[in-house]
Amino acid sequence: MVYDTSLFGAARTVTLPGPLTLDGGAVLAPVDFAYETYGALNADRSNAILICHALTMDQYVASAHPLTGKPGWWTAMVGPGKPIDTDRHFAICINVLGSCMGSAGPASSADDSKPYAMRFPVITIRDMVRAQAMLLDHLGIDTLQSVIGGSMGGMQVLEWAACYPERVRSAIAIATAAKHSAQNIAFHEVGRQAIMADPNWRGGDYYADGEPPTKGLAVARMAAHITYLSEEGLTEKFGRRLQAKPGQETGAKSFGFDADFQIESYLRHQGISFVDRFDANSYLYITRAMDYFDLAEEHGGLLANAFKGTKTRFCVISFDSDWLYPTSEAKTIVRALNASGAEVSFVELSSPFGHDAFLLDTPGMNATVDGFLKAGEGK
């Protein structure tokens, strides 16, 4: 292992020689990584917390996004005095394999110096985790104090605990599931078909010249975004309220196809702003990885086998209004952990904001993570 302190700091990238053998049989070599770190690794390298990001998120957990200029996506969780306390922890978040913010993905250059596009191999959640382990090896981080993530990040958390139990002292899986359901797959398939239906997609070869399939990607984002919010939250936030148009004090039905309702305007904005920061091909690859995810299947059909003999401490958090990965999925994880004899804390938190609650300053979530991490430190 190489240990080079210059590797720690903001906005780091590194290319490792690999090889990284993927579940589908392909081999990546070399492998590009982009990651962000917050706080300092202590002398015995025991305070590292790996943050795993969700489908459309990235490594900019607590620092400004270079494309949008917006603050990091988890500033409520990560920072000085926050549950992941940068005065005490060394936090690292790695752009997942297949993504588009610096780690190897379809937009990366293949051996012929042209972008992979759809020549990039189909990856799995386990491949993402293996890649992360490769980077941690390079950084000289053998053991993680904790691995934490929500949504697809939570899938990586479970996979980390299953693949590298000796490297994970504690694992915090939030708003997630141990497998993708038929309904989860269905929504992703709609998004993929929307992208592929866009003539600008051109079989994925849109990097060199031509416009990217922004319209298809925006539709995919809009469909997905509905699943991130609860019916209750949508009603509370938007209801049937009309959008005031220029020159109007209050909104009125246009008897046309403008965005009359505030929810329409909001969704259109979500779609349009997403395409400025995300690559359509990455959306295809990462949704595919999530759809393929079934941790029980990887362990002879029994989820408890994934955690057999584990010494990792687990914390599982769900939200009562999350219908994408509902509490029933969290309970499936908790049952398997109990069956495997693991130490596990489970809490269902109340929030009107659906799946997105994990990204918000949701009451109880930060206190739960804070308490769980401190208990592991004997505090």
Next chain:
Amino acid sequence: MVYDTSLFGAARTVTLPGPLTLDGGAVLAPVDFAYETYGALNADRSNAILICHALTMDQYVASAHPLTGKPGWWTAMVGPGKPIDTDRHFAICINVLGSCMGSAGPASSADDSKPYAMRFPVITIRDMVRAQAMLLDHLGIDTLQSVIGGSMGGMQVLEWAACYPERVRSAIAIATAAKHSAQNIAFHEVGRQAIMADPNWRGGDYYADGEPPTKGLAVARMAAHITYLSEEGLTEKFGRRLQAKPGQETGAKSFGFDADFQIESYLRHQGISFVDRFDANSYLYITRAMDYFDLAEEHGGLLANAFKGTKTRFCVISFDSDWLYPTSEAKTIVRALNASGAEVSFVELSSPFGHDAFLLDTPGMNATVDGFLKAGEGK
């Protein structure tokens, strides 16, 4: 009123002079109608039952669809000896205004003999009902024994009871709501954006030459179709089962973007087969009408006002796994009916099939409708 028995029978069309003044202010004149009838109108014209169809359905309730050759969409409900008993009732179903199976819609010819396309006026559920009343006037049907429908059909049922209480002796609203929620609007907006993102849409002017926006319409259908099924039903029917490809006995992950999962294959089929029988512009107009629907809003903000002093008997049916128009929406209707002093039966039926349960031979539904209709006949 004109009464011409030759108007009754299968596959009828008629053009009425109008004018039909629409909620948006536009006037349609003349107005095309296409409708199907089943059974015979009795001497005192007291046995007519109006069946209102859903968004993508049509007048072919119990007869083969002329484009697909498939049997009618409600053969479990309508036929000899069925709850809507063609030996005893005269059933009529009219293709809704805005649709594409013969009634006036965006594909119809405007005054300049060219298709309206997006020049067709935006319509409401109330406009659909006013148009239906115009056709019933023409047919000499003053009073309906019952008006019945599921989903958007149920919205028309409620609107009929509100607009023409003296013409509706009983009303059966199934799997429906008195208004479209933010989530309902959101899913429709995704579908509309998918259609409009298809370059073949060309602002709606695709009738004369060029391909219609089939890819966009297919994506819209796929997204909507997920909302018609329950998570439980999808898991039961498809789960994570893989699709066997040609030459395979069982399915395997392709590590590609083929339809690996059965749910993907099913959804793609739903999308592809839909575009052969439905017009994309009609999809825009009818979803818009549904989004605009808020029966309380039409009556001073109080739903009970819509039914004030009504003598109509009501039957409201919901399904426990329907998350598109959940039982809570049915209860809102029932509460308003009770507040208005109406006679109302309400039942929540159990089905794993979500919203689509109303189209299936769902236990309890047929018995409920049968009993309700017979009670009205003093049987």
